Amino acid sequence: xxYINIPASEKSPKVIFEPKKYFFEMEGNSRPENVRDFFxxxxxxxxxxxxxxxxxxxxxDDEPIFNFNFKLEYFNSASAxxxxxxxxxxxxxxxxxxxxxxxxYFEDGDEDMKxxxxxFSDMITFPFNFIMVKR
Amino acid sequence: xxxxxxxxNHKGPIDLSVIDSILLTLKNYIQxxxxxxxxxxxxxxxxxxxxxxxxxxxxxxxxHSDLISEFPSRFIVEKIGDDYMLHTGNIIFxxxxxxxxxxxxxxxxxxxxxxxxxxKRALMHAEISEKxxxxxxxxxxxxxxxxxxxxxxxxxxxxxxxxxxQLTLKK
Numbered sequence: 001x002x003y004i005n006i007p008a009s010e011k012s013p014k015v016i017f018e019p020k021k022y023f024f025e026m027e028g029n030s031r032p033e034n035v036r037d038f039f040x041x042x043x044x045x046x047x048x049x050x051x052x053x054x055x056x057x058x059x060x061d062d063e064p065i066f067n068f069n070f071k072l073e074y075f076n077s078a079s080a081x082x083x084x085x086x087x088x089x090x091x092x093x094x095x096x097x098x099x100x101x102x103x104x105y106f107e108d109g110d111e112d113m114k115x116x117x118x119x120f121s122d123m124i125t126f127p128f129n130f131i132m133v134k135r
Numbered sequence: 136x137x138x139x140x141x142x143x144n145h146k147g148p149i150d151l152s153v154i155d156s157i158l159l160t161l162k163n164y165i166q167x168x169x170x171x172x173x174x175x176x177x178x179x180x181x182x183x184x185x186x187x188x189x190x191x192x193x194x195x196x197x198x199h200s201d202l203i204s205e206f207p208s209r210f211i212v213e214k215i216g217d218d219y220m221l222h223t224g225n226i227i228f229x230x231x232x233x234x235x236x237x238x239x240x241x242x243x244x245x246x247x248x249x250x251x252x253x254x255k256r257a258l259m260h261a262e263i264s265e266k267x268x269x270x271x272x273x274x275x276x277x278x279x280x281x282x283x284x285x286x287x288x289x290x291x292x293x294x295x296x297x298x299x300x301q302l303t304l305k306k
Contacts, residue, residue, distance in 0.1 A: 031183055033151060036263055074176065076183050077271035084258045109172045112279075123255050 002045045012038055013072065019049055022066045026083075030075035039082035046089050050098065057097040066098065071105040071133075072113070084120065091124035104128045107135060137216035143182075146209045149193070149225075154186045157210060174306060177279045178212075178219055181302055184272040184279075185223045186210060191266040193225035199295070202226065206297050217306040224299045232288055232296050242273055243283045250277050280304050 004017035013028040024046070032038035057063065068090060075083065093100045104117035114130060121128040142164050143157055161182050165175040189208050203226065211222040227235065245253060254274050261270055277284060285301040 031187075074179065076180075076187065077275045078187075078263065078268060080271060080275075081258060081261045081263060084261075107172060110176065112173055112176055119251065119255055119258075123259060 002049065004042060004045055006042075013075075015042055017042070017045060017049075022064050023069075024067070025069040025071065026086075027069075027071040029073050030079035030083075032079070035076075035078040035082065039079070039085070043082065043085050043089070046086060050089050050093050053098050054093060054096040057093075063099060066093070066100050067103060068100065069103045069105065070117070073107070080116075084123065087120050087124045087126075091126055094126050100126075102126065102128045103131055105131045105133055108132050138214070140214040141211070142214060142219075143210060143212040145211070146207045148203075149186060149189045149208045149210065151190070154190060157186060158182060161212065171306075174304070177304055180279050181221050181276055181304060182210075182212065184275050185221055185300070185302070187268070188272050189223055189225045191264075191268045192227070192231075194228045194231065194295070199226075202291060202295060206291060206295075219304040221302040221304070222299065223301075224297060226291065226295050227288075227298045229294055229296055232298075235286075235298060236288075238273055239284050239286055242277045245277075247278075247281055250274065254278055276302055 001019050002017075003019070004015050006012070006015040008014035008028040011029065012032040013026050013030045015027075016023065016025045018024075053063075053066075068086075070083070072083075087102070090100050090102060102121070104114075104121070106113040106117065114132075117128055117130060143160055145153070145157055147153070158179070161179060165178065170178070189210065193208055206224075206226055208226075209222065209224040211220075213220050213222075242250065242253070254271070257271055257274055264270070273284065280302050282303045282305070285303075287299045289297040289299065291297055
């Protein structure tokens with residue numbers, strides 16, 4: 001079982017993946033210098049884990065809900081593509097009986113960040129839980 | 136008379152350290168002026184996408200350093216009244232002129248709702264290029280400004296054009 005624990009930097013978000021706690025979180029700013037080097041390992045790890053989870057999903061009804069928290073302040077267009085790739089994994093899980101919850105955080109007044117979450121949710125036809133945060 | 140202020144005026148090479156330094160200047164400006172959250176994020180988004188575009192797509196050739204000094208890349212942010220104008224400029228190969236024109240015209244022919252649909256479709260189907268671009272930059276710019284992207288090409292010689300783009304962000 002692979003974990004992810006990437007600390008935040010000025011240009012890249014904090015990313016935590018703790019499969020035993022059923023928890024994935026991405027927080028901060030995302031415009032990594034090399035967007036492929038940053039996101040590919042994260043997506044590979046998630047794919048590997050959730051493919052395995054999907055294989056046993058039907059046999060294990062009492063599996064807890066997996067929480068995906070997105071607490072993003074800013075992300076560039078290339079990062080948006082990779083976030084959408086992560087959300088396709090979520091969609092795939094949902095369609096294969098793996099219980100998932102997506103929590104999309106946005107700052108009070110940041111209508112664009114809320115809207116972009118709604119677009120992602122539309123795109124994967126999976127409802128998000130929208131959480132407004134006061135500064 | 137409307138107020139006028141130049142916030143950023145960069146003419147010269149645009150590499151990763153120049154981008155960082157320009158974005159830091161812009162961040163400080165945004166914080167100083169305490170801009171509304173939507174406006175400040177849109178301004179920052181536009182700046183990042185414009186600079187990324189120049190960094191990833193400006194066509195350079197080591198054999199044309201004289202051209203580069205005569206037609207340097209540029210990135211300008213100015214405030215006119217309550218509105219912001221962003222100007223970019225960079226050299227491109229003539230073969231890329233048509234591709235860029237078609238891409239911008241396609242976006243400019245859509246209204247905001249259609250651009251949002253275009254964005255979602257592009258997200259699903261985007262491929263990340265060797266340069267790390269997703270081909271979404273122009274669509275994101277159109278989403279953020281809500282206005283048509285203005286552009287122009289100036290012929291430099293048989294092989295190169297200078298591509299200039301202008302974005303307006305209204306309060």
